[in-house]
Amino acid sequence: MMTRKKIFEKIIEAVIYASGTATTIVVLLIVFFLFREGLGLFRQAPMQKTYTVAVHPQNPVRQLSIDQLKAIFSKKEKNWKTFGGKDQSIETFSSEDIEKHLKGQDLGEAFSKLKGLVTTYAQNKENLVVVMPKKFMPNKFVPIPTEHMSIGAFFGGKEWRPTSEPIHSFGVLPIIAGTLLVCFGALLFAIPTAIIAAIYLVEIANKKVRNIINPFIELLAGIPSVIYGFFGLVVIVPFIQKTFALDMGETALAGSIILGIISLPTIITISEDAIRSVPRELKEASFALGANHLQTIFKVIVPYALSGIVSAAILGVGRTVGETMAVLMVTGNAAQMPSSFLDSVRVITSTVAAELGETAQGGIHYRALFMLACVLFILTFWFNLLAEWIVAKKTQK
Amino acid sequence: MSSQNSLSDQNLSLDETAKNMTSEAKIITRNLDFFYGDFQALKNINTQIDAHTVTALIGPSGCGKSTYLRVLNRMNDLIEGAKVKGEVLIDGQNIYDKKLDINELRKNVGMVFQKPTPFPKSIFENVAYGLRVNGMTENIKERVEKSLQQAALWNEVKDHLKKSALGLSGGQQQRLCIARTIAIQPDIILMDEPTSALDPISASQIEDLIMELKERFTIIIVTHNMQQARRVSDKTAFFYLGDLEEYDETPKIFESPASEKTQNYIRGKFG
Numbered sequence: 001m002m003t004r005k006k007i008f009e010k011i012i013e014a015v016i017y018a019s020g021t022a023t024t025i026v027v028l029l030i031v032f033f034l035f036r037e038g039l040g041l042f043r044q045a046p047m048q049k050t051y052t053v054a055v056h057p058q059n060p061v062r063q064l065s066i067d068q069l070k071a072i073f074s075k076k077e078k079n080w081k082t083f084g085g086k087d088q089s090i091e092t093f094s095s096e097d098i099e100k101h102l103k104g105q106d107l108g109e110a111f112s113k114l115k116g117l118v119t120t121y122a123q124n125k126e127n128l129v130v131v132m133p134k135k136f137m138p139n140k141f142v143p144i145p146t147e148h149m150s151i152g153a154f155f156g157g158k159e160w161r162p163t164s165e166p167i168h169s170f171g172v173l174p175i176i177a178g179t180l181l182v183c184f185g186a187l188l189f190a191i192p193t194a195i196i197a198a199i200y201l202v203e204i205a206n207k208k209v210r211n212i213i214n215p216f217i218e219l220l221a222g223i224p225s226v227i228y229g230f231f232g233l234v235v236i237v238p239f240i241q242k243t244f245a246l247d248m249g250e251t252a253l254a255g256s257i258i259l260g261i262i263s264l265p266t267i268i269t270i271s272e273d274a275i276r277s278v279p280r281e282l283k284e285a286s287f288a289l290g291a292n293h294l295q296t297i298f299k300v301i302v303p304y305a306l307s308g309i310v311s312a313a314i315l316g317v318g319r320t321v322g323e324t325m326a327v328l329m330v331t332g333n334a335a336q337m338p339s340s341f342l343d344s345v346r347v348i349t350s351t352v353a354a355e356l357g358e359t360a361q362g363g364i365h366y367r368a369l370f371m372l373a374c375v376l377f378i379l380t381f382w383f384n385l386l387a388e389w390i391v392a393k394k395t396q397k
Numbered sequence: 398m399s400s401q402n403s404l405s406d407q408n409l410s411l412d413e414t415a416k417n418m419t420s421e422a423k424i425i426t427r428n429l430d431f432f433y434g435d436f437q438a439l440k441n442i443n444t445q446i447d448a449h450t451v452t453a454l455i456g457p458s459g460c461g462k463s464t465y466l467r468v469l470n471r472m473n474d475l476i477e478g479a480k481v482k483g484e485v486l487i488d489g490q491n492i493y494d495k496k497l498d499i500n501e502l503r504k505n506v507g508m509v510f511q512k513p514t515p516f517p518k519s520i521f522e523n524v525a526y527g528l529r530v531n532g533m534t535e536n537i538k539e540r541v542e543k544s545l546q547q548a549a550l551w552n553e554v555k556d557h558l559k560k561s562a563l564g565l566s567g568g569q570q571q572r573l574c575i576a577r578t579i580a581i582q583p584d585i586i587l588m589d590e591p592t593s594a595l596d597p598i599s600a601s602q603i604e605d606l607i608m609e610l611k612e613r614f615t616i617i618i619v620t621h622n623m624q625q626a627r628r629v630s631d632k633t634a635f636f637y638l639g640d641l642e643e644y645d646e647t648p649k650i651f652e653s654p655a656s657e658k659t660q661n662y663i664r665g666k667f668g
Contacts, residue, residue: 207477284472285514285574289527289581290504299526304517 034377038370041154045146046168046364050133051095054141058126061085066147070167072129080127088127093118094166095132111136131166149364154371160335160346162355162365170368174337176375178252178345181338182327185256186263186320191313193260194267195302198309201268202275203297221265229329232258237330244342250332253341258326263316270315274308275301311387318383321376324349348376422486423448423585423615424469429483431464433476438464440639441483446632448584451607451616453630453647455623457662460636462619466587469617470506471499487585504531507578507614511590513570515562520554523562523573527581540580548576549606568599575606579614586610588618592625604629623663627651635659 046066047053053069055061061083064072071077073092080088093101098114101121107114114136122128122138130141137143149170157171197217201210236257241249278301286296302309332344333354352369359366424446431439439461446452454462464473471492473479485492492502504527516523524541528534541558545551550572554565562573571591578586588607592600607616607629620626626633627647634644635656643650643659654660 279514281510281512281514282516284475284508285510286516286526286530287475288470288472288503288508288510289530289577290500291527291530292500295530299530300516 031377034370035374037367038372038374040362041149041170041364041367041371042151043148044364044367046149046153046170047131047146047166048133049360049363050135051131051166052134052137053144053146054130054132054137055144056122056126056128057140057142059085059129059142062142062144064129064144066150066153066167069131069146070169073131073165073167086126091125091128093122093128093130093132095136096165115139149368154368158337160351162359162368168364168368170364172348172372172375174335175346175348175351175372178331178335178338179321179347179349179379181252181341181345182255182259182331182347183317183320185252185341186259187313187317188260189256190260190263190267190316190320194264194312194316195271195309197264197268198271198275199297199302202272203293203301217265217268220261221269225262225323225326226329228258228262229326232326232330240342246342248332248344250330250344251342252331252338252345255327255331255345255347256341258330259320259323262323262326263320266319267312267316270312271305271309274305274312277308278304307390307393311390314383314387314390318380318387321383322349322380324353328353348372348379352376421447423488424617425484425486426465426468427484427486429465429468429481429485431461431468431473431482432478432480434478438639439468442641444634444641444644446615446617448615449611449613450631451611451618451629453626453633454617454619454636455621455626455633455662456636456642459638461639462634462636463589465634465636466508466589466617466619469585469587470503470508472503472508474499500531504581505583506585506587507581507583508587509571509574509578509589509591512594513567513574515565515570515573517561517563519559520562520565520573521558524577524580527577531581533581544576544580545573547579547610548572549602549609550576566599568595568602571595571599571603572606575603575610579610583614585615585617588616590619590621593621600625623651623665635662637662 053064059080061080064083068077068083072090073094075092077083078089080086080090098107102117105113105117107117115138118130118132118136119138122130122141130138134143154170154172155176156173157169158173159169159171160175161169201213205213232254236254237249239249240246240251240254282300282304283296286300291299327347328350331347331350333346333350334344335346335351336343338345352373355365356369359369422445424444426442426444429439429442429444430437442461442465454465456462467473468481468485469487469492473481481493487502487506490497516526518526521541524544525537528537528540533540542551542555545554550569553569554573562570565573571594575586575591592603595603604625607618610616618626618629630647632645633647633650635642635650635654635658637658643654643656645655650659651663654663
């Protein structure tokens with residue numbers, strides 16, 4: 001009897017141990033995977049994987065940076081002289097131009113004749129620069145080593161054009177700016193509202209009211225974000241469009257309002273706890289000095305609960321930064337540098353959610369999205385850490 | 398039964414003294430009952446407390462002495478379901494009168510708590526707090542300094558008034574709370590076991606302070622420490638299960654108490 005019980009206990013213990021270890025490992029693996037996929041971005045050129053850049057053997061230029069290539073293919077730079085070559089106008093040939101340059105010619109099955117055709121076309125064009133898969137590269141053309149995607153171009157770039165050919169732009173500045181703008185707006189609206197609500201619930205409302213309101217706040221936290229998004233799309237977006245006479249109401253403002261509402265329950269509940277944890281003696285001490293209720297709330301209770309309230313706000317930010325569906329639905333998703341709350345913006349989560357499905361695994365676009373996810377991970381991680389640090393510092397005191 | 402008789406006799410005599418000596422009486426309670434919901438925490442309490450005296454309230458835990466104390470500045474109003482019957486007069490005015498300004502009352506009846514309760518502000522702002530909320534902002538620096546001096550804390554803190562009050566020791570914090578209380582110039586100071594959370598040296602400093610403050614304030618102190626009650630108070634009230642069992646001159650209570658319960662309690666037989 002005894003031994004069977006012991007064995008049973010051992011098994012349970014082993015199961016708990018195994019599942020605990022497994023969970024930890026899975027979490028670590030996910031983080032590891034995220035960063036491995038993301039950091040791969042900086043070991044690749046911002047072009048399609050098999051493509052190379054090449055110039056005519058007579059062209060003395062042997063080096064072109066990514067920015068220079070972008071300038072060339074967007075026709076901003078038109079002369080080789082700029083890059084230390086001869087005084088010749090630049091002609092470009094990327095896979096997009098096949099139709100233009102080789103009009104009506106038979107490319108053969110699976111482009112078997114393409115290389116020959118391109119070679120014929122390019123042979124005497126000294127001013128030609130070609131971007132193409134290596135196997136179609138015209139004979140004798142000299143490949144130019146392409147730089148890897150730089151960290152500066154990723155974090156400092158103002159253009160997010162992941163599908164522009166032949167050089168992609170992965171500047172995340174507008175996306176990060178959009179994210180921060182929407183979050184900032186959300187908090188601007190949510191923090192005061194939530195704190196007032198928390199003060200009301202703890203200090204002013206009687207038990208009956210509290211028992212009615214609290215379940216609603218919990219309910220608010222349980223609503224799927226797509227429903228908030230739907231509400232935003234049907235109610236808030238048209239309202240903003242009308243109020244500000246805009247062409248479209250999908251703006252940062254709409255995102256901020258929706259995210260603010262979504263983060264309310266988080267901030268309210270945590271602030272409530274912070275306010276409730278103010279020692280009764282402290283409140284009584286304030287009353288005993290002849291302070292009225294409002295004076296006590298704003299001069300004693302709120303200052304005492306401030307660190308808790310701040311960490312509530314930060315956790316609220318964490319919640320809003322990571323929110324996806326609702327923002328995707330109401331912000332319009334234009335990847336441009338926002339100049340006001342009435343601009344359409346795109347946030348990190350929406351970008352990843354909307355674009356990841358269309359990318360090739362291991363491709364540069366795929367890695368850029370992973371890197372973006374890493375940025376999001378670091379942001380939320382940092383916010384959570386900050387909130388915990390503030391609470392820890394408080395308890396030390 | 399005998400103790401009940403003696404109690405009602407005493408109440409009678411107290412009532413008479415109240416009538417005769419109203420000029421000196423600072424606080425009078427008449428037929429005071431107090432309820433937390435259905436529980437009656439104070440039963441028919443009749444007391445008279447004279448100005449510029451120290452009154453000690455003693456008794457076992459849950460006897461009603463803290464409740465009595467908190468009746469006097471209406472701190473019990475904050476508790477849901479609390480109910481008061483009878484009269485509580487301070488300077489002849491019923492403090493449970495509906496027209497009474499409760500903040501004005503609390504300004505006049507200061508309170509020091511068991512645990513030091515400094516606000517999370519600077520030392521200066523802690524003392525200034527009561528002045529500010531009561532609009533007594535003239536000469537605020539002088540008032541703060543004077544209060545700190547009266548609370549025997551000035552010399553220790555005068556060089557770092559801007560530092561957080563939370564950095565002071567327990568005894569210093571408690572003296573700060575006393576300074577904060579006397580800054581708004583109350584007539585009466587209620588002290589709810591003000592030394593029970595402190596070390597013996599800090600406690601004796603507070604006791605010395607109480608003796609000094611007696612000159613200018615009427616002090617009522619709840620204490621579990623018999624020696625302390627004996628040392629600092631002029632009169633002592635012994636509460637037992639919501640009754641005022643005995644109330645008399647302190648030497649009398651400690652040397653020849655009328656009630657057997659009082660005697661047993663003071664001798665440490667229960668409580």
